Amino acid sequence: xxxxxxxxxxxxxxxxxxxxxQVEDLKMYFPIRKGLLQRKVGEVKAVDGVSFALRxxxxxxxxxxxGCGKTTTGRSIVRAYKQPPxxxxxxxxxxxxxxxxxxxxxDAEMKPYRKAVQMVFQxxxxxxxxxxxxxDIVGEPLRVNGMAQGRELEARVAELLHRVKLxxxxxxxxxxxxxxxxxxxxxxxxxxxxxxxxxxxxEAVSALDVSVQAQILNLMQDLQAELGLTYLFVAHNLSVVRxxxxxxAVMYVGRVVELAETSKLFAMPRHPYTEALxxxxxxxxxxxxxxxxxxxxxxxxxxxPPSGCHFHPRCPYAKERCRVEIPVLxxxxxxxHVACHFAEELTLRGVDTSAVAGASP
Amino acid sequence: xNDLLLEVENLQTHFFLDDGLVKAVDGVHLHIRxxxxxxxxxxxGCGKSIMARSLLQIVTPPGKIVGGAIRYHRxxxxxxxxxDYDRKGPEMRAFRGREAxxxxxxxxxxxxxxxxxxxxxxxxxxxxxxxxxxxARTVAIEMLRKxxxxxxxxxxxxxxxxLSGGMRQRAMxxxxxxxxxxxxxxxxxxxxxxxxxxxxxxxxxxxxxxxxEMAVVMITHDLGVVAEMADDVAVMYLGQVVEQGSxxxxxxxxxxxxxxGLLASIPRLEGATRAxxxxxxxxxxxxxxRPGGCPFHTRCxxxxxxxxxxxxxxxxxxxxxxxxxxxxxxLHHNQGVELSSEAVQLASLPLTTTGGH
Numbered sequence: 001x002x003x004x005x006x007x008x009x010x011x012x013x014x015x016x017x018x019x020x021x022q023v024e025d026l027k028m029y030f031p032i033r034k035g036l037l038q039r040k041v042g043e044v045k046a047v048d049g050v051s052f053a054l055r056x057x058x059x060x061x062x063x064x065x066x067g068c069g070k071t072t073t074g075r076s077i078v079r080a081y082k083q084p085p086x087x088x089x090x091x092x093x094x095x096x097x098x099x100x101x102x103x104x105x106x107d108a109e110m111k112p113y114r115k116a117v118q119m120v121f122q123x124x125x126x127x128x129x130x131x132x133x134x135x136d137i138v139g140e141p142l143r144v145n146g147m148a149q150g151r152e153l154e155a156r157v158a159e160l161l162h163r164v165k166l167x168x169x170x171x172x173x174x175x176x177x178x179x180x181x182x183x184x185x186x187x188x189x190x191x192x193x194x195x196x197x198x199x200x201x202x203e204a205v206s207a208l209d210v211s212v213q214a215q216i217l218n219l220m221q222d223l224q225a226e227l228g229l230t231y232l233f234v235a236h237n238l239s240v241v242r243x244x245x246x247x248x249a250v251m252y253v254g255r256v257v258e259l260a261e262t263s264k265l266f267a268m269p270r271h272p273y274t275e276a277l278x279x280x281x282x283x284x285x286x287x288x289x290x291x292x293x294x295x296x297x298x299x300x301x302x303x304x305p306p307s308g309c310h311f312h313p314r315c316p317y318a319k320e321r322c323r324v325e326i327p328v329l330x331x332x333x334x335x336x337h338v339a340c341h342f343a344e345e346l347t348l349r350g351v352d353t354s355a356v357a358g359a360s361p
Numbered sequence: 362x363n364d365l366l367l368e369v370e371n372l373q374t375h376f377f378l379d380d381g382l383v384k385a386v387d388g389v390h391l392h393i394r395x396x397x398x399x400x401x402x403x404x405x406g407c408g409k410s411i412m413a414r415s416l417l418q419i420v421t422p423p424g425k426i427v428g429g430a431i432r433y434h435r436x437x438x439x440x441x442x443x444x445d446y447d448r449k450g451p452e453m454r455a456f457r458g459r460e461a462x463x464x465x466x467x468x469x470x471x472x473x474x475x476x477x478x479x480x481x482x483x484x485x486x487x488x489x490x491x492x493x494x495x496x497a498r499t500v501a502i503e504m505l506r507k508x509x510x511x512x513x514x515x516x517x518x519x520x521x522x523x524l525s526g527g528m529r530q531r532a533m534x535x536x537x538x539x540x541x542x543x544x545x546x547x548x549x550x551x552x553x554x555x556x557x558x559x560x561x562x563x564x565x566x567x568x569x570x571x572x573x574e575m576a577v578v579m580i581t582h583d584l585g586v587v588a589e590m591a592d593d594v595a596v597m598y599l600g601q602v603v604e605q606g607s608x609x610x611x612x613x614x615x616x617x618x619x620x621x622g623l624l625a626s627i628p629r630l631e632g633a634t635r636a637x638x639x640x641x642x643x644x645x646x647x648x649x650x651r652p653g654g655c656p657f658h659t660r661c662x663x664x665x666x667x668x669x670x671x672x673x674x675x676x677x678x679x680x681x682x683x684x685x686x687x688x689x690x691x692l693h694h695n696q697g698v699e700l701s702s703e704a705v706q707l708a709s710l711p712l713t714t715t716g717g718h
Binding site: 181210244285352 | 586
């Protein structure tokens with residue numbers, strides 16, 4: 001096991017505790033293979049040097065469009081891939097204060113940490129056997145980890161169902177009968193079975209109808225408060241992220257381009273890509289129809305990203321330097337990190353919270 | 362009104378399944394006007410997509426249109442009921458593609474993987490216009506340019522898989538609009554797209570609508586898209602339009618409890634960090650277990666509870682609540698109002714008894 005000293009979490013104002021998770025310069029490259037011999041002809045740099053820290057009990061969201069590496073980052077942290085990360089460290093602080101680098105652990109060494117770091121998926125049943133009952137689904141992590149069996153297991157499953165506000169009689173039912181919201185509750189109960197410290201939620205509410213999505217977001221916030229959970233929330237929907245996150249990291253083609261407290265990032269974005277993302281979310285207010293900042297082009301292929309700042313071909317403020325020099329993520333104001341050469345000079349448009357439409361009843 | 366293009370009256374589309382009858386569309390009334398955008402919004406299972414497909418009679422068995430009328434106002438004094446036509450007959454085939462076209466969430470639903478983009482657009486054009494291949498090619502390239510595909514002469518010969526998601530969406534739009542239809546039905550056209558690409562496609566649709574002066578029926582679950590695109594809005598729940606009105610009425614003066622609930626439950630960019638959302642209790646009922654009376658009464662926070670328990674026992678009619686504003690709710694009906702003055706309590710459903718959803 002690799003023991004390392006854990007750095008203090010980023011210098012945000014309320015840093016009291018040591019970080020639960022510290023990700024340092026994480027890289028995840030996947031080979032592109034071609035031909036009969038499956039020779040490696042290139043690499044997809046899905047995650048290309050990502051760093052952030054998670055404080056105990058907080059929610060950090062990773063947001064971005066498809067191919068930005070947010071999902072790969074989340075999955076690399078739970079070591080969901082066969083290959084270990086290509087580079088970087090994933091420092092996780094265990095209950096005893098002992099810190100391990102999850103990036104370098106073997107499968108066997110990783111086992112105790114799998115209980116502490118759990119994942120919630122968009123469709124929790126996609127990878128499950130449809131002939132499993134809810135008891136099997138929620139109880140499986142307990143059985144596999146030798147944490148409970150028989151009566152004890154049944155009691156624990158009932159308790160978990162209660163936590164996610166499902167009646168205990170659901171235990172003997174099969175997944176096909178459930179609505180999307182019920183399935184997600186079951187997925188959350190399963191993730192909580194091993195008493196995790198960190199939950200990575202990958203687009204956990206993206207497939208749900210809005211009325212049900214609100215229920216699940218509220219439930220996740222309640223569970224976090226009750227159980228002291230720390231969330232890494234991976235999502236593409238910025239409005240959802242606004243409600244659940246303490247801090248937000250915006251990713252673009254494998255890199256974090258901006259990281260800040262939620263209210264600051266929304267009110268005063270410092271990266272042109274964040275500005276464009278915020279401006280492009282359709283607002284549910286017909287009186288607020290405004291001119292969009294429509295970006296040219298599309299998200300580039302991470303197998304063949306543009307030079308310099310990956311965003312430069314679409315950036316309305318790009319200059320020559322952006323084409324040649326990769327901007328580093330630097331702290332512009334306390335806790336506000338930006339990877340843009342011209343962050344100081346730009347005045348960008350955020351979300352005007354003073355002019356909230358009275359659309360809600 | 363003479364700007365009326367399509368008049369949908371009491372449309373009913375049912376699915377005859379082994380396990381029972383599903384009334385996917387159950388008595389929908391709509392007015393679709395020339396040059397305007399009607400957004401049809403609702404959650405999964407509300408019947409919005411089936412309703413849209415019914416307009417073109419492309420519902421496939423076991424689904425069947427079992428009642429109602431779809432009156433198409435071709436011109437002054439020239440009105441036909443599309444449901445008088447056989448869905449596979451020549452009149453419907455002429456209507457589809459030429460007068461009305463449809464685009465989908467997934468472009469590969471209308472594009473074939475084995476033909477080039479250009480070929481497919483030329484074919485849809487030549488289906489309705491007797492022109493040479495060379496002439497059709499010129500029109501198709503012009504259309505590809507219009508939908509914002511760079512280097513259209515080169516892309517004409519590309520296969521769908523050679524294009525990015527956003528470009529495929531544009532190619533599908535080009536194919537749908539090549540005959541300059543009067544009506545475009547767009548079924549969740551931007552749902553699968555990234556937000557920056559979505560903004561591009563929404564802007565493109567607005568531009569093309571103004572240019573071609575066509576009516577657009579926009580099927581979506583996203584109230585943000587509704588607010589940006591729609592002139593008029595119909596809110597659907599379990600096969601029925603529960604409220605319809607101007608986009609401003611729906612967002613600023615919603616009259617149906619379901620509309621109010623939807624608006625309150627959406628997360629907003631302007632929201633507060635770490636705030637709670639006002640969720641609608643419960644979940645959309647399974648189509649086999651559709652509640653009697655008002656189908657929304659099981660989740661309604663404003664349900665009238667009185668001696669008749671009418672929300673539970675009797676289906677409410679569509680009530681006019683404003684100039685062009687209707688809601689299907691007892692709260693606005695004379696009978697409901699009278700009874701409420703007598704013995705009404707508004708139920709507030711306890712969230713915890715919902716059995717979780």
